[in-house]
Structures are given as C-alpha cells and as structure tokens.
Amino acid sequence: MNPNPFISADQEPAPTQSDSPADNGASAAIPEAQFQPATEPAAQSQSAAQPTTQFQPATAPISDDELAAANQNIQTVFDAFSSRVVGQENLRTALMVSLMTGGHILLESVPGLAKTTAVQTLAASVQGSFKRIQCTPDLLPSDIIGTQIYDYNKGEFRTELGPVHANFVLLDEINRSSAKTQSAMLEAMQEKQTSIGGQRYDLPKPFIVLATQNPIEQEGTYELPEAQLDRFLLKEVLSYPAPDEELEILKRIESGKLSEAPNNSNTPNIELAAVETLQNLAQKVYIDDAIKNYIVKIVSATRNPASIIPSETARYVQYGASPRASIAFQQVAKALALINGRNYVIPEDVKQLRHSVLRHRIILNFEAIADQVHPEVIIDSIFNAVPVP
The missing domain is CATH 3.40.50.300 (P-loop containing nucleotide triphosphate hydrolases)
Known part of the structure; x- marks a missing residue:
C-alpha cells in the first residue's frame, strides 16, 4: 500500500508490523535505519523527468540558461x-x-x-x-x-x-x-x-x-x-x-x-562565487501558495497531533516544531527543486527530506523513549494524514 502518490514504493519506510506507520503507534522498537529520507537518485530523476505542471508559475522565475548552468555546477559537486x-x-x-x-x-x-x-x-x-x-x-x-x-x-x-x-x-x-x-x-x-x-x-x-x-x-x-x-x-x-x-x-x-x-x-x-549564484537561484525558485499551505498544515499538525493522527501515536509528542520548521521546509523544497532540474516546487520536494527537517524538532516524551518510538514514526503518520495538494 502506497498512501503517498509522490513517493514510489521503494522509497517508503518499511514498517515492521503493518502497512502504515500510523498503525504502529505503540509498537516495539523500530530501527532508525528504516527511516531515511527518500533521496535516491532514481527518485530524483523520476520527479525531474515527470514534473507536475499544476504548480508551475505563469512566468518562469529562472531562465533555461540559468537552470542549465546551475545543474552543471550541482553535478560537478555531486561528482x-x-x-x-x-x-x-x-x-x-x-x-x-x-x-x-x-x-x-x-x-x-x-x-x-x-x-x-x-x-x-x-x-x-x-x-x-x-x-x-x-x-x-x-x-x-x-x-x-x-x-x-x-x-x-x-x-x-x-x-x-x-x-x-x-x-x-x-x-x-x-x-x-x-x-x-x-x-x-x-x-x-x-x-x-x-x-x-x-x-x-x-x-x-x-x-x-x-x-x-x-x-x-x-x-x-x-x-x-x-x-x-x-x-x-x-x-x-x-x-x-x-x-x-x-x-x-x-x-x-x-x-x-x-x-x-x-x-x-x-x-x-567549481568557483566559490558559483555557490552564491546557486543560493540566489534557489531563493528564486517558485513555490505555489498551495505548497506553502501544505507546509503550514504539516508543521501545525506536529503541535496538535491528536487532531490528525491516532491518539495512541499522538500521545508520544511532548512539543511540536517551531516556525523555523516551516521556513526550513520551504528552503529545502526550493533547493531540491533546483537539484531536480525544476524552477518550481512540487509536493515531493517537501516530502523528500521530511525526516531530516523534523526529526530534531519534534520533542518526544519519556513514554516514547520507553516504548522505543522514534520521531520518524510520528512524521510519517502526519504526512500520511495531511492531504496532498
């Protein structure tokens, strides 16, 4: 079962007892290694090759030449x-x-x-x-x-x-x-x-x-x-x-x-000056209001998880993420869009590094530590519950 339409089956975390992380609320230990961000190159090329035109801007914020130069510099760093x-x-x-x-x-x-x-x-x-x-x-x-x-x-x-x-x-x-x-x-x-x-x-x-x-x-x-x-x-x-x-x-x-x-x-x-150019281009990447609203709903759900995910999972959260998490999601999504060869953000860009953005911002209580519940379980439950635009 794949509840996330923008994540392929091989990218999803592999829960130990059920098909949905939300069903594992009070389950036993779930290894940390199972909850890694979906950043496989195959996934990146797939999202770049089949972009969702729904979130494209009317006017391209980044020219094709700028996008090509950015991709070349990014590939050099990757190499x-x-x-x-x-x-x-x-x-x-x-x-x-x-x-x-x-x-x-x-x-x-x-x-x-x-x-x-x-x-x-x-x-x-x-x-x-x-x-x-x-x-x-x-x-x-x-x-x-x-x-x-x-x-x-x-x-x-x-x-x-x-x-x-x-x-x-x-x-x-x-x-x-x-x-x-x-x-x-x-x-x-x-x-x-x-x-x-x-x-x-x-x-x-x-x-x-x-x-x-x-x-x-x-x-x-x-x-x-x-x-x-x-x-x-x-x-x-x-x-x-x-x-x-x-x-x-x-x-x-x-x-x-x-x-x-x-x-x-x-x-x-590459030249050090090219890094500043990449940073400026990343800031210019277009992000639709629907994506921004999606980010806000996700971060808000971490502060009141019982309103959106099962109580047996929500009870492990002591404090949710601050507005810095929303800012981080927006910055990271823009950078990932540019890495994937796009000048606009799609929901997959928000999901791709969801664990890395939130795992240190969601504070779990002592009960979660005793039951060996990791932040990634909460994060996946929230992402599965929040509607994708």
Whole structure:
C-alpha cells in the first residue's frame, strides 16, 4: 500500500508490523535505519523527468540558461562527492541542500562513516576553506571563535581569529563540549558573525557548520539544548554502507585513490562565487501558495497531533516544531527543486527530506523513549494524514 502518490514504493519506510506507520503507534522498537529520507537518485530523476505542471508559475522565475548552468555546477559537486565517498546518497543530497540554502547540518552516526571526508570533499569541490574542531569537555569558547593576544614587541593586543572563521566548519562530537562552549556557537550560526574584544568580525560566505554526535556513547557528554538543535536546518542520521559499497571502499583504498586528502587539484570543483549564484537561484525558485499551505498544515499538525493522527501515536509528542520548521521546509523544497532540474516546487520536494527537517524538532516524551518510538514514526503518520495538494 502506497498512501503517498509522490513517493514510489521503494522509497517508503518499511514498517515492521503493518502497512502504515500510523498503525504502529505503540509498537516495539523500530530501527532508525528504516527511516531515511527518500533521496535516491532514481527518485530524483523520476520527479525531474515527470514534473507536475499544476504548480508551475505563469512566468518562469529562472531562465533555461540559468537552470542549465546551475545543474552543471550541482553535478560537478555531486561528482566530487562520489569520487571520494562511496554510497551515502542521503548525505550527499543533504550537503548539497545545505550548500544551496546556507543552512547547518547535524550529523548523527557511529564513527567511521566518512563524515569528515564528506565535508572536506564538499569544501574542496567549491574551493572553500575547511576547519575541523574536535570538541572536548575542556574546550573553551575562545578556542573556537578566537581571542586577543598581547604583542610585547608592539605593546598592543592583536586579534587571533579562531577556526570558526572558515567556509566549512566541522564540529566533531559537539555534545562533548560544555554548554558554555556550545552557546558560543549560537551567534556564529545564527548571526554569521563573532565578537572578540568588543569588536565584530563577519564570517566568510558561505558559512556552514556541520556538527557530529555519536549516538552510542553518552558518558561525559552534554545534551544539546532544543534552542540550539532548532538552529540546524537538517539532522541527518547515517547508516552503515551496504556490503557492495564496503567492498568498493576496500578497492579504492587498495588502489590508492583515497590516500590523499581532498583538495582543489584532485577533486572536481567549481568557483566559490558559483555557490552564491546557486543560493540566489534557489531563493528564486517558485513555490505555489498551495505548497506553502501544505507546509503550514504539516508543521501545525506536529503541535496538535491528536487532531490528525491516532491518539495512541499522538500521545508520544511532548512539543511540536517551531516556525523555523516551516521556513526550513520551504528552503529545502526550493533547493531540491533546483537539484531536480525544476524552477518550481512540487509536493515531493517537501516530502523528500521530511525526516531530516523534523526529526530534531519534534520533542518526544519519556513514554516514547520507553516504548522505543522514534520521531520518524510520528512524521510519517502526519504526512500520511495531511492531504496532498
């Protein structure tokens, strides 16, 4: 049974006991890996090849030449990613969306799934600067944003900018840093600036934070507050590679293809200025009022789930998503439309990364944790219940 007309059967999550996630309200544990965003290349090409003309604008907001140039740049970044990272198609799409919207990503996975390599490759593919910060409990805010150092030769203070002043910043194991250090990132992530010694320093453009956290080690960690979680455009949960993908990894390592770190000389790349062009084009993508209303209904349903989904499932929700979720859905849908070769949004663009947009914004209660109910169950129930325009 396929309740979503814009998602093919192979894209849908595979519930363990019934055909509908809504029927699984109080069921036992449902593996996280079953709830990945539908971002397979086949699905993208299908939606691009058979667009829904119902949502097309009267006048194209983006010319055919602009659309062709954008698709060429997007494909170059995709080729760079595929040259260094095997599989991880969902991560590839999420990183591209982040690049086109200027949003930040929270990556959750066990160690060894090429998170650092993926971000390094993204930076090299657009000729951007990359910095990696290993978060520890003794990490200070000044270690991230920078500090003032007294120069004895000149008899004055000079400012040393921290590693956050880069185009792409990887915060490895962000939940191991203290709450004080985590809060120091809020200004940088939200305002795109830092303050050192009472002076403001603008961050480079583009500026994207990619934070990672390990779900299997919680000792000595500081849980991210909801206010900071909400500032991440997407939360991507990575899964283990398939056996054939892991075999390809071994072959690439043996051949020496992965022996060097990604850089501008060994990675397909575009100009950094082309990223700003992609961001401007993504903002110009047309989104019909019917799609906007669809987004608002979905986000509103997370705040009052009992009005639209069965009570046995709705009872697990403690808090719904904020208006940032609606903004994120609109930004992500526009970027996905451009990635799929369209200058307008269709409902599939809203659905494609639904888990990544909402999984960190829907707060579940302790009963959900006890029953091992994941946010993806709630998200799928809401999407199945809200009428598609």
